[in-house]
Amino acid sequence: MDSKDRAPTRGWGRFLHFLGRHWWQGIAAVIAGVALIAQLVSCSTEAPDKSPQPNVVNGNCNVKGADSFIVCNNNSAATPAARLEVTELSVGIRKAVRSTWTEEEVRKEYGEETVGYGPVLDVTIKNSGGLATLASRISVTFSQAFHLEPCVPVGGPLGVSANYDIAIPEPPPATPFVVTKDVAYEFPSNKYERFTLTIGPKLIADGGTPLIFVADVELIQDGGSKLKVGRVAVVDTGGHPYFYPDGGKWVIERVDDDEARRCMGRNRQKVREVVEEDGLVLSAELSSLATSLAQFA
Structure with a gap:
């Protein structure tokens, strides 16, 4: 090959x-x-x-x-939780406070308990969620709490022990301070619920001047979440015979001398500073008091 x-x-x-x-x-x-x-x-x-x-x-x-x-293939939406919102809040002096006179002879005359006037918060809350919820506590934080000056001194041994939902110690401690109360408010789903809350001093002394307070109110639910109800400014009736609210106006009597007028001028300034703060829900009586004290400028 x-x-x-x-x-x-x-x-x-x-x-x-x-x-x-x-x-x-x-x-x-x-x-x-x-x-x-x-x-x-x-x-x-x-x-x-x-x-x-x-x-x-x-x-x-x-x-x-x-x-x-x-x-x-589950396209159903998750069940919404409870969702609370404050829809209405008002505050003012109402006849809704149970009280007891401190002197035995007066208690016998008026009865063991009587219903008096005092500051009352009226709250409406809507639960727009799909589940009911329970509120277990109310917390009130006081940023101001003080008595007006007794420009016309009076007084006596008598006093009234008031049964408020939120009782302010007497005399009021230094601010800020917190007072809480256990409650059991149920808020059904998709419904409105209304409740009232009374706030005031534990003891109203005969001749005592009106108490003014500014406070933040919160509602605490079972799970610990908080609902801010509002920031309120309120005045109570006091126990002074010449300085008290009456039918939407204030009775201010016997302010006859210069010292008494200067004293009321100091009260006027304190009230004015409170009502001019932004973001407050004012009671009608506090607004009326500011107007009545304007004469002492």
């Missing part, structure tokens, strides 16, 4: 020798390879089968079934 007919023994030489003698078989192999690759690409791009598979439960996630895979 001469050198022209000898087949290469390795590498590209053998492959080129094969194509030279069997070129038509090489072309057919290339065409078959291209067709196979095209078929594989076509299969990989087909849309997946969306039909339910065996043992698959389509529906709500709460469906139960043995040996079944659950496909969750």
